[in-house]
Each structure stands twice: as structure tokens, then as C-alpha cells.
Amino acid sequence: MRNRLLNLYSRNAQVGAGIKAEGNTIYLYDYIAGSEADAQWWGGVSAEGFTRQLMAMEGDVSVRIDSPGGDVFGGRAIAQAIREYDGKVTCHIDGLAASAASYIAISGDHVVAAPGAFMMIHRAWTLMIGNSADFRAEADLLDKIDASIAASYAAKAGGETDWIALMDKESWFTGDEALALGLIDEVLPEQGGKAANAGKRGWNLSAFDHPPVNKIPAPASEPAPEPEPEPAPEPTESDEIAARERRLAVDLLTQSA
Numbered sequence: 001m002r003n004r005l006l007n008l009y010s011r012n013a014q015v016g017a018g019i020k021a022e023g024n025t026i027y028l029y030d031y032i033a034g035s036e037a038d039a040q041w042w043g044g045v046s047a048e049g050f051t052r053q054l055m056a057m058e059g060d061v062s063v064r065i066d067s068p069g070g071d072v073f074g075g076r077a078i079a080q081a082i083r084e085y086d087g088k089v090t091c092h093i094d095g096l097a098a099s100a101a102s103y104i105a106i107s108g109d110h111v112v113a114a115p116g117a118f119m120m121i122h123r124a125w126t127l128m129i130g131n132s133a134d135f136r137a138e139a140d141l142l143d144k145i146d147a148s149i150a151a152s153y154a155a156k157a158g159g160e161t162d163w164i165a166l167m168d169k170e171s172w173f174t175g176d177e178a179l180a181l182g183l184i185d186e187v188l189p190e191q192g193g194k195a196a197n198a199g200k201r202g203w204n205l206s207a208f209d210h211p212p213v214n215k216i217p218a219p220a221s222e223p224a225p226e227p228e229p230e231p232a233p234e235p236t237e238s239d240e241i242a243a244r245e246r247r248l249a250v251d252l253l254t255q256s257a
Contacts, residue, residue: 021053025062032070032078032100044070047077054081060088063108069099072124072145076100079107079152093117093175093184102183103149106156111184113175119183121153121163122170157182 021027033044045067054061063082069075082089082104091108098120105111105119113119124145128138150163159182175187 021057024057024059025064026050026053026057027064028078028101028104029064029066029094031068032074032104034071034074038071038074045078047074047081050078051081054085058087060090061085062090062092063104064092064094065097065101065105066093066095067098067101067104068096069101069120072100072149074100075104079104082107093119096120103152106152106183110186111156112186112188113178113184114188115175115190117175119173119175119178120171121149121167121173123164123167124149153183 028045028050031044033039033042033046036046036048038044039046039049082091088110089108090110090112091105093105093111093113094117095114096118097105098118099122102119102121124142126138126142128134130138146164146167150167153163154161161181173181173183175184178184179187
């Protein structure tokens with residue numbers, strides 16, 4: 001079994017923008033790392049780095065998200081930091097809130113999706129080595145993680161939705177679909193004909209089973225044809241005389257050598 005999480009990290013190492021804070025806005029435009037050491041090695045945003053930025057702020061805060069997800073426990077720690085913040089936190093899904101980023105997004109007091117933004121929920125992944133008993137124990141742990149995440153979706157959305165069934169299918173939601181399910185509170189209107197789109201940073205989503213957008217890059221444009229070389233000018237009478245004089249000079253130099 002390939003490690004999908006490392007696949008996600010390695011194929012997006014040059015795509016994310018890390019974490020940035022401007023005023024009372026935090027930009028989470030990267031995947032979620034499991035620790036600060038992982039973030040230093042693989043890139044991405046750690047819970048430690050996010051929490052430092054958040055706790056340095058006062059008053060209401062906006063968290064702007066465009067992330068393909070990442071480490072489950074790193075995501076849970078970021079979500080908890082948002083829930084424990086003293087002021088109001090508005091989470092904006094600017095492009096993509098997938099996997100671990102989905103429950104970061106719903107941890108805000110108010111959750112807003114840009115037009116064209118997507119959310120994705122799925123069951124937890126792992127990679128391990130061991131015997132049959134180890135694998136059974138790991139499967140039990142994954143079931144507990146899935147149940148915990150599903151409970152978070154249910155707490156936000158209310159209702160009787162079978163979140164485990166939706167996670168099992170790797171479900172991708174538009175903003176309107178997420179709003180109808182109760183995962184978000186608002187979808188922003190289109191403005192000036194500009195809309196966000198899933199993976200707007202060019203995320204490589206090949207680690208997932210059913211990404212909504214074909215990420216194969218467009219073929220390179222055909223190179224412009226090279227101009228035809230201009231024909232050499234016809235020699236004139238003066239050119240021919242000059243050529244004869246050069247040949248004569250060469251002959252004289254050769255004879256005197």
C-alpha cells in the first residue's frame with residue numbers, strides 16, 4: 001500500500017504558500033503537517049506554527065483556507081486552537097478545504113465558502129508495517145478516528161446525515177452542497193465574474209480517489225514557426241572585383257612565403 005499522505009506532501013511541496021498572518025487574518029494556504037519538524041522537512045503548516053500566529057492576535061479573526069488536507073492529528077490540533085480562541089473566528093474556504101482541512105474549516109464560529117470552492121471528506125488513511133494483530137489494532141484505531149471526525153461534522157451540521165457513509169465514498173461538495181448539508185453557513189455571491197475553484201493553487205490531488213477536476217496540465221502550445229531566411233543578395237560587379245583582388249592578394253602572399 002502506498003503512503004497517500006506522503007504522496008500528497010511530496011507532490012505539493014512546491015505548491016503551498018505556508019502560513020501567513022496579516023492584521024487579524026491568517027492564510028492557511030498549504031497542506032497540514034504532523035509537527036513543526038515535519039513542516040520544516042516536507043513543508044506545510046503545523047499546528048504549532050498556526051497556534052503561535054493565532055494566539056498572538058486579539059479580537060475577531062479570519063482564517064482563510066485553501067488546503068488539500070494532511071495529517072489528521074495536526075488538523076485536529078489546529079481546529080481545537082480555533083475553537084478555544086477568545087474572539088470570533090470566521091473561516092473562509094477560498095479554494096479547497098479537503099480532508100483534514102475540512103474539519104479545520106467547520107471549527108470556526110462562522111464558515112463561508114467562496115463561489116466555486118469545494119470541501120472534501122473521506123475516511124482516514126494510514127501506512128504501517130506489522131503482523132495481523134497489528135493491522136487489526138490499527139484498523140480499530142482508524143474506525144475510532146473516523147467516528148470522531150464524523151461526530152464533528154454532525155455537531156456542526158445537525159440532522160440525521162450518515163457522515164460515515166459520505167466519508168466512505170470520498171465525497172466532494174460544492175459550496176451550495178456543503179451549505180445544504182449544514183457544514184458551512186454562507187456561500188458568497190459571485191463578484192466581477194471571478195470565482196474560486198477547487199485546487200486553485202494548482203494542487204496535485206492524485207492521492208485522492210475522486211478529485212472533481214482533471215489536474216492533467218494542458219499541452220504546451222506549439223512553438224512559433226521560425227521565419228524563412230532571407231535570400232542572399234545577388235553579387236554586384238563591384239563585389240566580384242573585390243573578390244578577385246582578395247584572391248590575388250592571397251596568391252601573392254603564398255608565392256612570397
